[in-house]
Amino acid sequence: MPTREHPSNLSNRRSRRPTAAERREEILSEGLRCFAARGFNGTTTRRIAESVGITEAALYRYFRSKESLYSAIVARKIETPLLFDRAEDAARRRDDTAVFTALASGVLKGGTADPEFLRLLFFTALESHELAAPLFASHVDPLREFVTDYVRMRIAEGAFRPIDPLLGARAFLGMIRDYLNVRIVHGESEAYPQSLDEVVATFVDLFLTGVRADPR
Amino acid sequence: MPTREHPSNLSNRRSRRPTAAERREEILSEGLRCFAARGFNGTTTRRIAESVGITEAALYRYFRSKESLYSAIVARKIETPLLFDRAEDAARRRDDTAVFTALASGVLKGGTADPEFLRLLFFTALESHELAAPLFASHVDPLREFVTDYVRMRIAEGAFRPIDPLLGARAFLGMIRDYLNVRIVHGESEAYPQSLDEVVATFVDLFLTGVRADPR
DNA sequence: TTTTCTATTTAGTAAATACTTACTAATCTG
DNA sequence: CAGATTAGTAAGTATTTACTAAATAGAAAA
Numbered sequence: 342m343p344t345r346e347h348p349s350n351l352s353n354r355r356s357r358r359p360t361a362a363e364r365r366e367e368i369l370s371e372g373l374r375c376f377a378a379r380g381f382n383g384t385t386t387r388r389i390a391e392s393v394g395i396t397e398a399a400l401y402r403y404f405r406s407k408e409s410l411y412s413a414i415v416a417r418k419i420e421t422p423l424l425f426d427r428a429e430d431a432a433r434r435r436d437d438t439a440v441f442t443a444l445a446s447g448v449l450k451g452g453t454a455d456p457e458f459l460r461l462l463f464f465t466a467l468e469s470h471e472l473a474a475p476l477f478a479s480h481v482d483p484l485r486e487f488v489t490d491y492v493r494m495r496i497a498e499g500a501f502r503p504i505d506p507l508l509g510a511r512a513f514l515g516m517i518r519d520y521l522n523v524r525i526v527h528g529e530s531e532a533y534p535q536s537l538d539e540v541v542a543t544f545v546d547l548f549l550t551g552v553r554a555d556p557r
Numbered sequence: 558m559p560t561r562e563h564p565s566n567l568s569n570r571r572s573r574r575p576t577a578a579e580r581r582e583e584i585l586s587e588g589l590r591c592f593a594a595r596g597f598n599g600t601t602t603r604r605i606a607e608s609v610g611i612t613e614a615a616l617y618r619y620f621r622s623k624e625s626l627y628s629a630i631v632a633r634k635i636e637t638p639l640l641f642d643r644a645e646d647a648a649r650r651r652d653d654t655a656v657f658t659a660l661a662s663g664v665l666k667g668g669t670a671d672p673e674f675l676r677l678l679f680f681t682a683l684e685s686h687e688l689a690a691p692l693f694a695s696h697v698d699p700l701r702e703f704v705t706d707y708v709r710m711r712i713a714e715g716a717f718r719p720i721d722p723l724l725g726a727r728a729f730l731g732m733i734r735d736y737l738n739v740r741i742v743h744g745e746s747e748a749y750p751q752s753l754d755e756v757v758a759t760f761v762d763l764f765l766t767g768v769r770a771d772p773r
Numbered sequence: 774t775t776t777t778c779t780a781t782t783t784a785g786t787a788a789a790t791a792c793t794t795a796c797t798a799a800t801c802t803g
Numbered sequence: 804c805a806g807a808t809t810a811g812t813a814a815g816t817a818t819t820t821a822c823t824a825a826a827t828a829g830a831a832a833a
Contacts, residue, residue, distance in 0.1 A: 358780075358829070382598035383684060386821060399781050401822065463683055466742050467676065468599060477743060502766075508751065508759045515735030516728040522738070523727070526682050527693060535721065543724045550718075551767030574799065574810070602791060615811050617792065 365403050367393050373414050377457035380464040381411055415465060415472040418458060419479045425487065432491055437500070437549055440491060444484070445517050445541040452521040453537065459525045485510050492552070501552045509552055516544045581619050583609050589630050593673035596680040597627055631681055631688040634674060635695045641703065648707055653716070653765055656707060660700070661733050661757040668737040669753065675741045701726050708768070717768045725768055732760045 359367065371392045375384045386407050390400045404410035425447060431439035452459050462480070465473045488510035495501040501509070520540060524533060535543075575583065587608045591600045602623050606613045620626035641663055647655035668675055678696070681689045704726035711717040717725070736756060740749060751759075 361780075364780085380596065380598060380683065382596060385819080387819090395780095396782055397821080398783080398823075402780070405822095407821065460683065463679060463742070466744075467596065467679055467683065473743075481743075504759055504763065505751065505755075508756060509763070511736055511739070512732040512760055512763050515733070516731040519731030519735045519738075520727055522735075526679070527689075527697075528682075535724065539721075540724060543720055544728055547720065547725070547728050547767040548763070549767075551763040551765075577810075580810080601789080603789090611810090612812055613791080614793075614813085618810070621792095623791065 361403075364393075364395075368400060368403055368410070369414055369417065372410050373457055373461065376411060376414060376464065377460040381407075381468050381470065386410075411470070412472055415461065415470065415476055418461065419472065419475050423480050423483055425484070428487070435495075435498075435500070437495070437553075438545060441513065441545045441548060442541055444488065444513075445544055446537070448484070448514075448517050449521060449537050449541060452525060456525045459521065463526060485514060488513060495552075499554060502554050504552065512551075513544075513548045516548070520544075577619075580609075580611075580615075584616060584619055584626065585630055585633065588626050589673055589677065592627060592630060592680065593676040597623075597684050597686065602626075627686070628688055631677065631686065631692055634677065635688065635691050639696050639699055641700070644703070651711075651714075651716070653711065653769075654761060657729065657761040657764060658757055660704065660729075661760055662753070664700070664730075664733050665737060665753050665757060668741060672741045675737065679738075679742060701730060704729060711768075716770060718770050720768065728767075729760075729764045732764070736760075 368389070372389050375389050375392065378384075386397050386400060389410070390397045393400070400410075404413065425444060428440050428443040428447070431443055462476060464470075465476055485507075489506045492501060492504075492509040493506035496503050496506060584605070588600075588605050591605050591608060594600075602613050602616060605626070606616045609616070616626075620629065641660060644656050644659040644663070647659055678692060681692055701723075705722045708717060708720075708725040709722035712719055712722060
């Protein structure tokens with residue numbers, strides 16, 4: 342049996358051993374893949390180590406427990422800022438269509454581009470991990486608050502009908518998130534004939550027609 | 558240590574040993590509780606047996622494997638028919654408000670009354686159990702198809718605007734299901750000031766105002 | 774080269790887990 | 804009641820799992 346790390350590993354480029362920082366990244370990234378696929382309880386440290394290409398013992402030099410690795414992965418997601426600059430710009434201009442299009446588009450495209458995040462979010466919530474609350478506080482609540490505030494403001498300005506702003510926000514975000522959930526959690530198996538832009542346009546149109554005080 | 562099954566168990570009523578059928582039910586019901594709380598991988602056969610009040614060996618007389626117990630629990634949910642008679646009645650009368658109110662109310666009240674089902678649904682999908690597809694086919698797809706068909710019909714009749722019927726259905730169901738998910742999966746911790754009826758009324762109003770060809 | 778330091782592996786351990794075997798207590802039937 | 808059957812338990816087994824101590828390979832510095 343040849344040595345595991347064959348010197349001419351992939352062409353004849355020298356296969357340098359990764360630095361500690363690089364290795365840590367590899368572990369975080371593979372860990373995310375595994376945990377997102379099977380959850381905390383469904384993932385073994387052995388499996389993570391294998392998919393990184395190291396032994397469990399090596400993994401434990403970087404993280405002192407499975408739990409702390411999981412926390413590091415979730416914590417990094419928590420730190421990743423949730424941006425909605427374009428929606429904020431549009432909000433200042435009172436461009437309702439642009440506001441909700443930017444939000445819907447951001448959530449849908451972000452979610453389909455990074456399905457692992459969504460699955461991790463669900464597993465973390467379902468498995469009642471202690472970082473579930475911070476994760477929601479950083480990536481779910483701000484969006485709802487932004488939409489709620491915007492709806493409240495537009496009602497005050499007479500542009501939207503006087504509904505409960507929180508329920509309005511939940512309605513709009515619900516359409517988008519549920520669409521995403523069905524696609525990501527239920528798997529890509531089903532057919533999704535529409536492009537994401539069509540989906541966004543339809544949801545925004547439906548919602549705005551529904552809330553506007555003066556329907557055209 | 559006294560014998561486990563103390564003769565005067567709960568007052569002095571004779572505590573009969575449950576029949577096999579009764580015991581099976583107990584196991585299914587406790588199994589559901591455990592699996593819904595912690596998922597398949599997070600639940601041990603020992604824990605299930607303990608919460609039934611028997612040993613693991615006894616459990617294995619009823620189900621030949623943990624997997625087959627899980628399947629029996631999910632299969633029973635699959636067999637439970639999904640009813641929406643009231644919505645169908647209302648659909649025949651073309652009473653849009655009644656149709657969507659019945660659907661929203663049914664989903665929301667069913668979901669809050671039986672949160673275990675929702676959690677089991679999510680765990681089954683996330684953990685990629687083989688019965689996930691049948692479960693969705695029996696309890697998710699029919700609802701979507703019903704709404705899609707109704708929206709298509711109302712568009713053809715000129716009552717609704719010409720949107721994509723499937724997206725219309727997803728939008729409406731999305732509002733409702735996401736509201737439920739946040740409440741059930743994220744936990745009851747958050748405050749939900751509105752009664753379910755208020756929530757239903759707002760969502761139905763928003764949606765119908767959004768899709769109607771002739772907004773009042 | 775030799776030394777030093779770190780990354781990694783080999784080879785474990787103790788506890789947990791799904792499942793089983795050998796036996797016993799409870800209930801039913803004639 | 805005797806005999807048969809069913810429901811249950813105590814005490815395992817084999818394997819997996821999270822985690823660790825000690826030896827070793829790899830790179831950089833002296």
